Amino acid sequence: MLKKRIAEIGGCSVLLLDTITALTHDDKSAIAISGSHGGSSSGAIALGYHPALAVFNDAGVGKDKAGIVALDMFEAAGLPAATVSHVSARIGDAADMWENGIISYSNPRAIAAGLVPGSKLQEVIRSLEGKLPAKIS
Secondary structure, three states, X not given: OOEEEEEEEOOEXXXXXXXXXXXXXXXXXXEEEEOOOOHHHHHXXXXXXXXXXXXXXXXXXXXXXXXXXXXXXXXXXXXXXXXXXXXXXXXXXXXXXXXXXXXXXXXXXXXXXXXXXXXXXXHHHHOOOOXXXXXXX
């Protein structure tokens, strides 16, 4: 199971995960980039760990119902989340999402932080210094 810390942004570790279930209690406040299949179940799992930001695959190419459910769950909890479609990154491959992912959809909190659809995921995440929620203990 992949779980690789690749960067530190504003006190948050950027984690590449091959499944969102790889998050642990110690990963609270992490920026979680998951190569999971996306959708509402992955969103619910990620939400339980309150990452500062979660990014996961859409279940389909572009805007899909399950991905929107997950984005809405994060918005209701006051946390930013975004999806990456399979047009720009391979499903199940968080490293490819980090290298090549283009944001397909974001909840309003993610958009406010700069995760605008059409933006390159890695560039946007590297620009987030000071724009993420305070560390959750």
